[in-house]
Structures are given as C-alpha cells and as structure tokens.
Amino acid sequence: MKIAIIGTGNIGGNLTRRLTKLGHDVSIANSRGPHTLTDLAEETGAKPLEVTEVAHGAELVIVTIPQKNIPDLPDGILDQTAPGAAIIDTGNYYPRQRDGLIAEIEGGLPESRWVEQFLKHPVNKAFNGISAVNLL
Numbered sequence: 001m002k003i004a005i006i007g008t009g010n011i012g013g014n015l016t017r018r019l020t021k022l023g024h025d026v027s028i029a030n031s032r033g034p035h036t037l038t039d040l041a042e043e044t045g046a047k048p049l050e051v052t053e054v055a056h057g058a059e060l061v062i063v064t065i066p067q068k069n070i071p072d073l074p075d076g077i078l079d080q081t082a083p084g085a086a087i088i089d090t091g092n093y094y095p096r097q098r099d100g101l102i103a104e105i106e107g108g109l110p111e112s113r114w115v116e117q118f119l120k121h122p123v124n125k126a127f128n129g130i131s132a133v134n135l136l
C-alpha cells in the first residue's frame with residue numbers, strides 16, 4: 001500500500017519502521033524538509049518528501065504531529081491523494097503540557113472533528129492510545 005506519514009517523531013518514526021518492514025511503500029515528511037530525514041530514510045527505505053507533496057497518490061495518510069501544529073499544515077495537502085484514501089489522525093490533545101487551550105475542543109468539539117476542519121477531509125483516530133515504543 002502507498003502510505004504517507006506526516007510527522008516523523010516518536011509515533012511517525014516508529015510507524016515508518018514498522019510499515020516499511022511490512023513491505024509498504026512509505027513516504028515521510030516533517031516541518032523542516034526532506035534533507036532532515038536522511039537518517040530515517042537510510043534506516044527504513046522510506047522516501048523523504050516536502051510536506052506539500054508527501055500525500056500525492058497515497059492510499060493511506062497518517063497525520064502524527066502535535067495538536068497545536070495542525071493549523072500550520074499547508075492548505076490542500078490532501079488534494080491529490082488516491083481516490084478513497086483513508087486519513088488517520090494519531091493526535092492527543094494536551095491543553096496544559098503542550099498544546100494550550102483550543103477553544104472549540106474545550107467547548108466540546110471532538111479532537112478529530114477539529115482536525116478535519118484544517119485537513120478538509122474526514123479522519124479516523126488511531127494509534128493514539130498506544131505508546132510509540134509499542135509500535136515497533
């Protein structure tokens with residue numbers, strides 16, 4: 001399967017390791033550009049791309065970045081996914097430790113519904129209830 005992973009930290013890095021080992025065609029992106037992903041690319045065989053391009057043609061896109069950074073993702077990053085692509089959001093909202101208060105979520109909007117507003121695509125929440133170390 002052609003898989004794009006946006007965010008290559010604890011969760012995104014280990015999903016890259018796991019999914020490449022299973023034989024999937026994995027592309028990866030972070031906020032700083034593909035030149036910062038050479039180590040993970042060499043280790044796993046995943047293809048580093050700009051975040052604006054990583055989801056092109058992907059059948060599955062995994063968005064795994066801090067909740068507070070979701071609004072920073074470029075507009076239209078999912079516009080050229082494969083038809084019927086599934087989008088996974090691994091995020092957990094940490095209002096005190098990391099993300100600050102997000103008014104709409106505080107008002108009762110489920111986290112993934114908030115994420116969908118920025119991605120302009122329905123998302124499924126997954127991998128958010130497991131520690132990154134257990135994904136290997």
Ligand SMILES: NC(=O)c1ccc[n+]([C@@H]2O[C@H](COP(=O)([O-])OP(=O)(O)OC[C@H]3O[C@@H](n4cnc5c(N)ncnc54)[C@H](OP(=O)(O)O)[C@@H]3O)[C@@H](O)[C@H]2O)c1
Nearest residue numbers: 007008009010011030031032064065069091092128131132
């Ligand atoms: N760690 C866990 O065990 C765990 C478990 C369940 C759920 N989660 C949730 O999963 C999400 C990811 O957690 P994590 O621990 O993997 O985070 P992390 O280690 O802090 O990694 C965050 C990643 O997101 C990238 N990123 C940030 N802003 C970006 C942007 N605007 N565009 C593209 N990439 C961007 C970062 O790239 P740069 O470094 O280039 O900025 C980095 O690769 C969070 O919502 C977290 O709460 C984590």
